[in-house]
Amino acid sequence: MNHFNLLPRFKAQYDMNDQEFSISGIVRPQSIDELAPSIALLRDSIDRVRGVLYLNIKRLSQMNNTAFHAFSRVIIDACRARPDLKFVIVTSSVVGWTTRKFGYLNAIEPNITVQEYDSQFYPGQSFLEEGGFIPILRTQTKLTWRHERTILPRHGMKTGVVMADVCCGIGDFAVLVQREFEPSRIVALDHSKSSLAYARNMAAEFDIKGIEYTHGDASEMLLEDDQFDFVTCRHSLQIFNRPELILKELYRICKPGGRVYITNEKISQCLGEPRGDTIQWTYNELAKLFAYFTMDIEAGPKNRRLLIEAGFEDIRAESFMVTNLDGDPKDFANVVQSWEDVFAGDMSQRRGDNSKFVKRFRRGFQDHIFAALHPKGYAGWPVWVASGQKPL
Structure with a gap:
């Protein structure tokens, strides 16, 4: 070359x-x-x-x-x-x-x-960039933040770091990090113009300073090499059909000695009681639906391997369970309702699912909501976390 x-x-x-x-x-x-x-x-x-x-x-x-x-x-x-x-x-x-x-x-x-x-690189983009998906993103981050705020320091987050939040979505995670940890600089990048427009409007409305919202392709970022101490990419590798390209870019922009932090799900392990059987069936089918659109929403346990294969070292991996007991159970129920609206709606329709299947598919989401709101119920959504250090 x-x-x-x-x-x-x-x-x-x-x-x-x-x-x-x-x-x-x-x-x-x-x-x-x-x-x-x-x-x-x-x-x-x-x-x-x-x-x-x-x-x-x-x-x-x-x-x-x-x-x-x-x-x-x-x-x-x-x-x-x-x-x-x-x-x-x-x-x-x-x-x-x-x-x-x-x-x-x-x-x-x-x-x-x-x-x-x-x-054609973002096969699920049309589903996940719709304006109606914004409430689900905000509520999901609200639920996961209760866990991540204590997890992040174990993976290298600290005051004063130079940070990039890649695939930042509507920017709410970057805002929470800024308030909690006070990085010296945050660049928040996403491929969705509508999500970035929402993030910028929210920043202006609430007078949030210091976050640089940037339009970009996560697999070919217009960012220089070796410039960030801490790079995050949350719930995103699982919706790309070639996550190794994203990881290559995360590696490139991270400073030697810096860390890359990723989160992914294994959606088939969502659970709930009562009505556990129908809930389990629906989430198994949801994993198949995402796979049909070349997305791997079962990627969570693969985090460690993905980081190792991308060249990172000192891998730190853990998982947590978001539940209906994390604050208001209605927040959990709202997330599941948003999942039903998108996944059993537009996505299922585009795959060509028949009405009988869709009815059964929707029932599992509704039973998950029932479990979340039941006074004796329990509902869970597992998330896997991992980070790796770029070699010095």
Whole structure:
């Protein structure tokens, strides 16, 4: 693999194994001469390639017209000189202008196509980014925070850390951490524009300062290497079809010696009494429903292995059970009701489940609510926690 560090915050490289030329950072040269090393690398890459050359611009945050025309000229000339060669330009929806701008090249040369990398990467995103899902996120965090506020220090959280909350959702966890532990800086990143808009509105309404809400793709973050002491990613790896890509990024942005903290569930182990049998059936089926949409909501016990395979050391792992006894039982019931609304509603409908199945599916959620509110009942939702240290 060849590397050139060109201008500040700008990197171009070629990966021979993947036949991929990538550009990342900010590319704003005053003259084409400043791009000479990267243009030479691109031409050399083209000479080496057979079939398809991938141009990866997922981390390209800025590019002026001088740079755009210089790179485009090389690509177009190559298409005309070598009709056998195809270019696939890989963009990200997080940096929306790249898809639009590089999309013009396809109109000029049919051998140039543009693929938006993350358009299919988040299979469950449409379910979990709906505005109606906001109440469930807030209530879930309220319930888990009673446990996590005592767990976090065991995993490295302390006053003054520089922290990133990746897949921050509506930002409520970042707010709670800020108030309890007072990090020196928090960057809260999410792929959902609607969730971030909600987080920013809440921050403005309650005069919350010091949290930098950032739109980004967790698998290709526009954040620099080795800059955070503590990185969190809660209830999120389980909804990505390739969690190893997220873990690679969490590792990258974490400082050597810093820690990455993750939480996931094993939904089939939700429990309740009375009516335990119907509750168990529904959560077993819920795990299958998520798997149908390529999400692994059984990932909790896999946390330790995932962190080890991502290169972390000093792994710390534990679990806790959120129950109807953690404060007001109605909070637990409200979470389960939200689960029923989304999972036995839109998700089940999109899978094509018949009415008989949906009726039985809903019954388990309703029985879980019954157990939560019953004066002698018990209802539980297990969460697995793990953290790992990035080697020094």
